[in-house]
Protein backbone atom coordinates (compact mmCIF):
# COMPACT_ATOMS: atom_id res chain seq x y z
CA UNK A 1 0.00 0.00 0.00
CA UNK A 2 3.01 2.28 -0.40
CA UNK A 3 1.90 3.75 -3.67
CA UNK A 4 2.54 7.48 -3.93
CA UNK A 5 -1.14 8.17 -4.48
CA UNK A 6 -2.08 7.08 -0.98
CA UNK A 7 -3.31 9.65 1.57
CA UNK A 8 -4.06 9.40 5.26
CA UNK A 9 -5.16 11.83 7.95
CA UNK A 10 -7.86 12.90 10.38
CA UNK A 11 -11.30 14.21 9.49
CA UNK A 12 -13.58 15.58 12.22
CA UNK A 13 -17.35 15.33 11.77
CA UNK A 14 -19.01 18.17 13.66
CA UNK A 15 -22.51 19.59 13.79
CA UNK A 16 -25.71 19.89 15.75
CA UNK A 17 -27.02 17.00 17.81
CA UNK A 18 -29.02 14.75 15.48
CA UNK A 19 -27.32 16.09 12.33
CA UNK A 20 -26.49 12.50 11.38
CA UNK A 21 -22.75 12.40 12.15
CA UNK A 22 -22.76 8.90 13.59
CA UNK A 23 -25.01 7.54 10.84
CA UNK A 24 -22.60 8.92 8.24
CA UNK A 25 -19.59 7.42 9.99
CA UNK A 26 -21.27 4.01 10.07
CA UNK A 27 -22.24 4.31 6.43
CA UNK A 28 -18.67 5.12 5.41
CA UNK A 29 -17.30 2.20 7.42
CA UNK A 30 -20.12 -0.05 6.26
CA UNK A 31 -20.28 -1.17 9.86
CA UNK A 32 -22.35 -0.17 12.86
CA UNK A 33 -19.68 1.34 15.06
CA UNK A 34 -21.14 4.51 16.50
CA UNK A 35 -24.53 4.38 18.20
CA UNK A 36 -27.46 6.10 16.51
CA UNK A 37 -30.87 7.04 17.91
CA UNK A 38 -33.61 9.49 16.93
CA UNK A 39 -32.89 11.43 20.15
CA UNK A 40 -30.36 14.29 20.21
CA UNK A 41 -27.13 14.09 22.26
CA UNK A 42 -26.69 10.40 21.68
CA UNK A 43 -22.92 10.59 21.18
CA UNK A 44 -21.12 11.75 24.34
CA UNK A 45 -17.51 10.81 23.67
CA UNK A 46 -15.26 10.90 20.65
CA UNK A 47 -15.66 7.86 18.42
CA UNK A 48 -12.77 7.09 16.11
CA UNK A 49 -13.72 5.21 12.98
CA UNK A 50 -11.07 4.17 10.48
CA UNK A 51 -12.17 4.30 6.86
CA UNK A 52 -9.98 2.55 4.31
CA UNK A 53 -9.96 2.22 0.54
CA UNK A 54 -7.14 1.69 -1.94
CA UNK A 55 -6.32 5.42 -2.08
CA UNK A 56 -6.91 6.56 1.46
CA UNK A 57 -7.18 5.88 5.13
CA UNK A 58 -9.40 8.46 6.81
CA UNK A 59 -9.37 8.51 10.58
CA UNK A 60 -12.85 9.87 11.20
CA UNK A 61 -13.59 11.58 14.49
CA UNK A 62 -17.29 11.41 15.30
CA UNK A 63 -18.10 14.00 17.95
CA UNK A 64 -20.84 14.99 20.39
CA UNK A 65 -23.27 17.47 18.85
CA UNK A 66 -22.72 21.13 19.63
CA UNK A 67 -25.30 22.59 22.02
CA UNK A 68 -25.70 25.12 24.81
CA UNK A 69 -24.02 23.50 27.83
CA UNK A 70 -26.29 23.09 30.86
CA UNK A 71 -24.20 20.76 32.99
CA UNK A 72 -20.62 19.68 33.53
CA UNK A 73 -21.38 16.65 31.36
CA UNK A 74 -22.17 18.99 28.45
CA UNK A 75 -18.96 20.94 29.06
CA UNK A 76 -16.96 17.72 28.76
CA UNK A 77 -18.85 16.75 25.62
CA UNK A 78 -18.05 20.11 24.04
CA UNK A 79 -14.42 19.81 25.12
CA UNK A 80 -14.32 16.49 23.25
CA UNK A 81 -15.58 18.21 20.13
CA UNK A 82 -13.01 20.99 20.58
CA UNK A 83 -10.19 18.43 20.85
CA UNK A 84 -11.37 16.67 17.71
CA UNK A 85 -11.29 19.98 15.84
CA UNK A 86 -7.67 20.40 16.99
CA UNK A 87 -6.75 16.90 15.89
CA UNK A 88 -8.36 17.24 12.48
CA UNK A 89 -6.59 17.87 9.18
CA UNK A 90 -9.94 18.56 7.57
CA UNK A 91 -13.28 19.42 9.17
CA UNK A 92 -16.58 18.18 7.83
CA UNK A 93 -19.38 20.44 9.08
CA UNK A 94 -22.54 18.38 8.81
CA UNK A 95 -25.68 20.43 8.32
CA UNK A 96 -28.96 18.54 8.12
CA UNK A 97 -31.85 19.40 5.86
CA UNK A 98 -35.29 19.37 7.40
CA UNK A 99 -38.75 19.19 5.94
CA UNK A 100 -40.80 22.36 6.17
CA UNK A 101 -40.39 26.06 5.42
CA UNK A 102 -36.79 26.39 6.56
CA UNK A 103 -34.72 23.70 4.80
CA UNK A 104 -31.70 24.32 7.08
CA UNK A 105 -31.32 25.99 10.48
CA UNK A 106 -29.46 29.12 9.39
CA UNK A 107 -28.90 30.52 12.87
CA UNK A 108 -27.31 27.34 14.11
CA UNK A 109 -25.29 26.98 10.93
CA UNK A 110 -23.91 30.46 11.40
CA UNK A 111 -22.91 29.70 14.97
CA UNK A 112 -21.39 26.38 13.95
CA UNK A 113 -19.24 27.87 11.21
CA UNK A 114 -18.25 31.16 12.81
CA UNK A 115 -17.79 30.05 16.44
CA UNK A 116 -16.54 26.50 16.03
CA UNK A 117 -15.33 25.60 12.57
CA UNK A 118 -13.54 28.73 11.34
CA UNK A 119 -11.66 29.43 14.60
CA UNK A 120 -10.11 25.95 14.35
CA UNK A 121 -8.11 27.30 11.41
CA UNK A 122 -8.42 24.17 9.27
CA UNK A 123 -9.83 23.63 5.80
CA UNK A 124 -13.50 22.72 6.05
CA UNK A 125 -16.15 21.10 3.90
CA UNK A 126 -19.83 21.75 4.37
CA UNK A 127 -21.77 18.52 3.95
CA UNK A 128 -25.50 19.05 3.69
CA UNK A 129 -26.96 15.86 5.10
CA UNK A 130 -30.43 14.27 4.93
CA UNK A 131 -30.79 15.36 1.31
CA UNK A 132 -33.49 12.70 1.04
CA UNK A 133 -35.84 15.05 2.95
CA UNK A 134 -35.89 17.89 0.39
CA UNK A 135 -36.17 18.48 -3.34
CA UNK A 136 -33.19 18.64 -5.66
CA UNK A 137 -33.94 22.28 -6.26
CA UNK A 138 -33.71 23.07 -2.55
CA UNK A 139 -30.43 21.16 -2.38
CA UNK A 140 -28.95 23.27 -5.18
CA UNK A 141 -30.15 26.56 -3.74
CA UNK A 142 -28.81 25.85 -0.26
CA UNK A 143 -25.52 24.52 -1.66
CA UNK A 144 -24.94 27.79 -3.49
CA UNK A 145 -25.98 29.81 -0.45
CA UNK A 146 -23.46 27.95 1.75
CA UNK A 147 -20.70 28.41 -0.78
CA UNK A 148 -21.35 32.15 -1.06
CA UNK A 149 -21.79 32.73 2.68
CA UNK A 150 -18.97 30.69 4.21
CA UNK A 151 -16.42 30.01 1.45
CA UNK A 152 -15.62 26.44 2.50
CA UNK A 153 -13.22 24.38 0.37
CA UNK A 154 -16.31 22.56 -0.92
CA UNK A 155 -20.01 22.05 -0.36
CA UNK A 156 -21.61 18.70 -0.98
CA UNK A 157 -25.02 17.21 -0.31
CA UNK A 158 -25.59 13.61 0.72
CA UNK A 159 -27.78 11.25 2.66
CA UNK A 160 -26.00 9.21 5.30
CA UNK A 161 -29.15 7.21 5.84
CA UNK A 162 -29.56 6.23 2.21
CA UNK A 163 -25.88 6.25 1.36
CA UNK A 164 -26.21 8.67 -1.52
CA UNK A 165 -23.23 10.74 -2.63
CA UNK A 166 -20.99 9.29 0.06
CA UNK A 167 -18.10 8.61 -2.33
CA UNK A 168 -18.11 12.25 -3.31
CA UNK A 169 -17.38 13.22 0.31
CA UNK A 170 -14.42 10.84 0.39
CA UNK A 171 -13.08 12.43 -2.79
CA UNK A 172 -13.41 15.89 -1.30
CA UNK A 173 -11.70 14.90 1.95
CA UNK A 174 -8.79 13.01 0.35
CA UNK A 175 -6.71 15.97 -0.93
CA UNK A 176 -6.55 17.36 2.62
CA UNK A 177 -4.98 14.30 4.22
CA UNK A 178 -1.29 15.03 4.84
CA UNK A 179 0.26 11.57 5.23
CA UNK A 180 1.19 9.20 2.43
CA UNK A 181 1.05 6.00 4.46
CA UNK A 182 -1.69 4.47 6.61
CA UNK A 183 -1.53 5.14 10.36
CA UNK A 184 -3.36 1.96 11.33
CA UNK A 185 -3.38 -1.68 10.21
CA UNK A 186 -5.81 -2.65 7.47
CA UNK A 187 -8.26 -4.60 9.64
CA UNK A 188 -8.56 -1.96 12.35
CA UNK A 189 -11.95 -0.20 12.49
CA UNK A 190 -11.48 1.89 15.60
CA UNK A 191 -8.95 2.89 18.23
CA UNK A 192 -11.41 2.45 21.10
CA UNK A 193 -11.45 -0.92 22.88
CA UNK A 194 -14.29 -3.47 22.71
CA UNK A 195 -15.52 -2.68 26.20
CA UNK A 196 -16.14 0.93 25.20
CA UNK A 197 -18.46 -0.19 22.41
CA UNK A 198 -20.19 -2.64 24.74
CA UNK A 199 -21.09 0.27 27.04
CA UNK A 200 -22.20 2.30 24.03
CA UNK A 201 -24.55 -0.46 22.88
CA UNK A 202 -26.21 -0.57 26.29
CA UNK A 203 -26.56 3.20 26.22
CA UNK A 204 -28.13 3.03 22.77
CA UNK A 205 -30.71 0.52 23.98
CA UNK A 206 -31.52 2.80 26.94
CA UNK A 207 -32.02 5.74 24.55
CA UNK A 208 -34.31 3.61 22.41
CA UNK A 209 -36.30 1.96 25.17
CA UNK A 210 -36.92 4.72 27.71
CA UNK A 211 -38.54 8.11 27.32
CA UNK A 212 -38.34 11.59 28.78
CA UNK A 213 -35.28 12.36 30.90
CA UNK A 214 -34.17 8.75 31.45
CA UNK A 215 -31.62 8.50 28.60
CA UNK A 216 -30.05 11.79 29.65
CA UNK A 217 -29.86 10.90 33.35
CA UNK A 218 -28.16 7.61 32.61
CA UNK A 219 -24.57 6.48 32.20
CA UNK A 220 -23.24 2.99 31.62
CA UNK A 221 -20.08 1.71 33.26
CA UNK A 222 -18.48 -1.64 32.51
CA UNK A 223 -17.41 -3.10 35.87
CA UNK A 224 -16.13 -6.43 34.66
CA UNK A 225 -15.36 -7.82 31.24
CA UNK A 226 -13.68 -11.18 31.18
CA UNK A 227 -13.47 -14.48 29.44
CA UNK A 228 -15.06 -17.01 31.77
CA UNK A 229 -13.60 -20.11 30.23
CA UNK A 230 -10.26 -19.46 28.61
CA UNK A 231 -9.85 -23.05 27.45
CA UNK A 232 -13.31 -23.29 26.00
CA UNK A 233 -13.98 -20.48 23.51
CA UNK A 234 -17.57 -21.67 23.04
CA UNK A 235 -18.45 -20.79 26.63
CA UNK A 236 -19.97 -17.47 27.51
CA UNK A 237 -18.02 -14.39 28.38
CA UNK A 238 -19.05 -12.49 31.50
CA UNK A 239 -19.87 -8.79 31.25
CA UNK A 240 -20.95 -6.97 34.39
CA UNK A 241 -22.07 -3.41 34.06
CA UNK A 242 -23.77 -0.66 36.02
CA UNK A 243 -26.44 1.61 34.73
CA UNK A 244 -25.97 4.80 36.71
CA UNK A 245 -29.02 6.99 37.36
CA UNK A 246 -29.59 10.08 39.48
CA UNK A 247 -32.63 9.16 41.55
CA UNK A 248 -34.49 6.18 42.96
CA UNK A 249 -37.53 6.96 40.79
CA UNK A 250 -35.32 6.58 37.71
CA UNK A 251 -33.98 3.30 39.02
CA UNK A 252 -37.56 2.04 39.31
CA UNK A 253 -38.27 3.02 35.72
CA UNK A 254 -35.12 1.30 34.45
CA UNK A 255 -35.98 -1.88 36.34
CA UNK A 256 -39.72 -1.77 35.57
CA UNK A 257 -42.54 -3.81 37.07
CA UNK A 258 -41.19 -7.18 38.21
CA UNK A 259 -37.94 -6.38 36.43
CA UNK A 260 -39.56 -6.58 33.00
CA UNK A 261 -37.98 -3.41 31.61
CA UNK A 262 -34.41 -4.23 32.60
CA UNK A 263 -34.87 -7.74 31.26
CA UNK A 264 -35.93 -6.34 27.91
CA UNK A 265 -32.97 -3.95 27.98
CA UNK A 266 -30.58 -6.80 28.69
CA UNK A 267 -31.95 -8.89 25.86
CA UNK A 268 -31.73 -6.09 23.30
CA UNK A 269 -28.21 -5.14 24.39
CA UNK A 270 -26.96 -8.71 24.52
CA UNK A 271 -28.02 -9.44 20.96
CA UNK A 272 -25.98 -6.51 19.63
CA UNK A 273 -23.02 -7.16 21.93
CA UNK A 274 -22.82 -10.75 20.73
CA UNK A 275 -22.90 -9.56 17.17
CA UNK A 276 -20.12 -7.05 17.89
CA UNK A 277 -17.89 -9.52 19.69
CA UNK A 278 -18.81 -12.53 17.58
CA UNK A 279 -19.17 -14.72 20.68
CA UNK A 280 -21.82 -15.47 23.28
CA UNK A 281 -21.90 -13.32 26.40
CA UNK A 282 -23.48 -13.44 29.81
CA UNK A 283 -24.61 -9.89 30.58
CA UNK A 284 -25.38 -8.70 34.10
CA UNK A 285 -26.83 -5.24 34.58
CA UNK A 286 -27.00 -3.50 37.95
CA UNK A 287 -28.60 -0.14 38.57
CA UNK A 288 -26.74 2.35 40.77
CA UNK A 289 -27.92 5.71 42.06
CA UNK A 290 -25.39 8.52 41.94
CA UNK A 291 -27.19 11.81 42.67
CA UNK A 292 -26.25 14.61 40.28
CA UNK A 293 -23.56 12.57 38.53
CA UNK A 294 -23.83 14.87 35.50
CA UNK A 295 -22.72 17.83 37.59
CA UNK A 296 -19.93 16.15 39.56
CA UNK A 297 -16.50 16.56 38.04
CA UNK A 298 -14.94 13.65 39.93
CA UNK A 299 -17.68 11.21 38.96
CA UNK A 300 -17.60 12.41 35.35
CA UNK A 301 -13.86 11.85 35.32
CA UNK A 302 -14.26 8.32 36.60
CA UNK A 303 -16.75 7.68 33.79
CA UNK A 304 -14.16 8.81 31.25
CA UNK A 305 -15.38 12.37 30.60
Ligand SMILES: Nc1nc2c(ncn2[C@@H]2O[C@H](COP(=O)(O)OP(=O)(O)OP(=O)(O)O)[C@@H](O)[C@H]2O)c(=O)[nH]1
Pocket residue numbers: 015016017018019020021022023024035036037038039040041042043044063064065066129130131132133158159160161162
Ligand atom coordinates in the same frame (compact mmCIF):
# COMPACT_ATOMS: atom_id res chain seq x y z
N1 LIG B 1 -33.86 11.29 6.72
C1 LIG B 1 -32.61 11.13 7.16
N2 LIG B 1 -32.39 10.85 8.47
C2 LIG B 1 -31.10 10.69 8.88
C3 LIG B 1 -30.00 10.80 7.99
N3 LIG B 1 -28.87 10.60 8.71
C4 LIG B 1 -29.25 10.37 9.98
N4 LIG B 1 -30.60 10.42 10.10
C5 LIG B 1 -31.40 10.20 11.32
O1 LIG B 1 -31.14 11.26 12.22
C6 LIG B 1 -31.16 10.78 13.58
C7 LIG B 1 -29.86 11.15 14.28
O2 LIG B 1 -28.79 10.46 13.68
P1 LIG B 1 -27.37 10.33 14.38
O3 LIG B 1 -26.45 9.71 13.41
O4 LIG B 1 -27.52 9.68 15.72
O5 LIG B 1 -27.01 11.86 14.57
P2 LIG B 1 -25.75 12.50 15.34
O6 LIG B 1 -25.38 13.72 14.59
O7 LIG B 1 -24.69 11.48 15.52
O8 LIG B 1 -26.43 12.90 16.73
P3 LIG B 1 -25.70 13.14 18.19
O9 LIG B 1 -24.87 11.94 18.47
O10 LIG B 1 -26.88 13.23 19.10
O11 LIG B 1 -24.93 14.40 18.10
C8 LIG B 1 -31.41 9.28 13.49
O12 LIG B 1 -32.77 9.04 13.68
C9 LIG B 1 -30.97 8.95 12.06
O13 LIG B 1 -31.65 7.83 11.53
C10 LIG B 1 -30.27 11.07 6.60
O14 LIG B 1 -29.40 11.15 5.74
N5 LIG B 1 -31.61 11.23 6.26
Ligand SMILES: [Mg+2]
Pocket residue numbers: 021022023034035036042043062063
Ligand atom coordinates in the same frame (compact mmCIF):
# COMPACT_ATOMS: atom_id res chain seq x y z
MG1 LIG C 1 -23.82 10.74 17.20
